[in-house]
Amino acid sequence: MPLRRNPQGLQGLTQIGQGLGTLDREVFEAVAESPSPLLDATMPRLSWAADHSKLWFAVAAGLVATRHPSTVRGAIRGVVSLGVTSLVTNQFAKRVWKRPRPNRATVPLHRQSRRFPTSNSLPSGHSASAAAFAVGVGLENPPLGLGLALLGGLVGLSRVVVGAHYPGDVFAGFGIGAGIAVLGARIVPPIVPTQVLAADPLRVDTPPRPDGKGVVLVINPASGGGTGSRVVDEVREALPAAEIVELGDDADVAAALDEAAQRADVLAVGGGDGTVSCAAGIAVKHGIPLAVFPGGTFNHFAKDIGCDTVAKTVEAIRRGSVACVDLVCMDDDRIVINTASIGAYPRFVRIREKLEHKIGKPLATLYAMVLTLRHAEPVRISYDNKTLQTSLFFLGNSTYLPSGFAPSRRTRMDDGLIDVRILETGRRFARLRIITSLMLGRLERSPLYHELRVPEFSFSVVDGSTILAHDGELGSECTGADFSVKYRALPVFRPLP
Structure with a gap:
């Protein structure tokens, strides 16, 4: 038995479409006829800035200049999304949906764009590019993407104000641009920063040492290209009661640290990560806390515990600020700190x-x-x-x-x-x-x-x-x-x- 068409259903859809088209034109005319010095002054300039995506390329250049990883990734993703969207909108979408441009007769002359586009009105290419760029950036850096989305919304509004598009064209452009950016995220997912969840720091009750009494510092003044000598001078001035053991280039560092730990309440060390690794094992062996002064080339351990300067280590000693950190034991006889x-x-x-x-x-x-x-x-x-x-x-x-x-x-x-x-x-x-x-x-x-x-x-x-x-x-x-x-x-x- 042949299927019967439902003319009432088709007629209903047609009526809905006609109603939306009428509403679209009425909103356009209301915006065009509304007197607003603010719109007159800003919207034509904003629309011109977004021509050929000049605005978004300038924003992308500024984001790349920050060198912040998520910001740079966002700028790259935004520009790529914009490029794909522009191609799809101009070479495909505008040829599929044929809709004439609005009648500019109701738009004041000082608002109208200098060059009136001749392509089909649906969808708005400016709006599609704005959404693609803003969503692309937001996938890598959400707070930044939110701000750009607001700017993109204003760009879409400007296309209605200057008489280039109906509001429906703008919303269609937003949908295409955002959809292409999201699809790009499915192909090349954005990088999500790793979050490390852990318990609160384990603090150790340690008496304050305002003058460094009980601290024994073992250091080679020549370490770190002369950095060790500067550490010695700063510690001697800031912690006058601390004992400082200065080593030569041919000294046995492990033996010196072990000897110092036997008479120290706090074992302090100045040097690179290799020296700090040795000191950490000796401090654990003698059951005393360790103080680290950055005196090497990179000082990764000192930086990661927050003691990237001598002043910070000195302040922690003065306040008795101590917490426990992990060590990795390698083959039961060597310590890895980094x-x-x-x-x-x-x-x-x-x-x-x-x-x-x-x-x-x-x-x-x-x-x-x-x-x-x-x-x-x-x-x-x-x-x-x-x-x-x-x-x-x-x-x-x-x-x-x-x-x-x-x-x-x-x-x-x-x-x-x-x-x-x-x-x-x-x-x-x-x-x-x-x-x-x-x-x-x-x-x-x-x-x-x-x-x-x-x-x-x-x-x-x-x-x-x-x-x-x-x-x-x-x-x-x-x-x-x-x-x-x-x-x-x-x-x-x-x-x-």
Whole structure:
């Protein structure tokens, strides 16, 4: 039996469409006829600024200049979304929906745009581009995207005020631009900052030491290219009762720290992360708190506990501000305070840190990754019942941020976890796939990238041995290693809220 059409249903839809069209024209005429000095002064200029997306390209340039990671990513995503939207709107949408432009006779001459467009009215290209850019930026940086969305809304309003579009054209443009930006986020997801949840800091009751009594500082004045000498002078002036043990270049640092710990209430150390790692193990052995003065080249541990200057460490000692942090024990006899690595990871970090202040961290990371993967000697390792080939292996004390293969900071150092990140390079076209994923901001989603956070970790080298570096020291050859967390084992002076 043939299907019967429902003429009443079609007639109802037609009537709804006609009603919306009438409402659209009435709103347009109401806006055109409304006297407003504010609209007269601002809307034509804003509409002109958005011609050919000049406004959004200028905003994008300003966002990139900030060099803030999420802001730069937002600017790039916004511009790409805008470009795709412009192509879809002008080459497809305007040819499918044919609607004549509004009658400008009701629009005051001083409001009208200089060049009246001749293309179809539906949808508004200016509005589509505005929505695409604002939503694209907002996917990476929501607060910034909200502000740009308000600006985009004004751009859409300006197209009605100057007589170029009906309100319905503007809303259609907003929908197309926002939809394309959201679709782009499904293809290349935005980067979501990792949040580390942990318990409150474990404070240790320690008496204030306003003059540094009971503190023994072990330091080489020549360390850090002369930084150690400056630390000695500042500590001597700020903590006159502290004992300062100055070492020579050929001194046995471990023996000096152990001897100092036997008579100290507080063991203080000045130097790089390798020296601090040694001091941490000795402080735990003698059951006394550690104070760290930044006296090395990078001082990653000192920065992460909030003691990136001598003044901050001095203030913590004076106030008796102490909290416990984690340590990682390696093979039961060595302490890791920051990181351990095999393969070419130390080379990767050196290249990245050398360039990131000149060209920005994203480009520096990409360049360092390309060089490292090109020249690195791969290592085959076994862990957790799997065997893989890697050129970059990173292990950190506590969780590092951000996710991906450019970890740079820790917001907490007492979460009881080891942060392990491995790039697998033994699969087909692995290097090309890694570089492509890094360029698209999707490395952490690549099957070649492995990231885990565990309280213990062990690996073994399948073919011979490899060099294991830790805390800035080159280390020695090994055939494998066992790592375990010493949860909140080290009481350390640090600023506390």
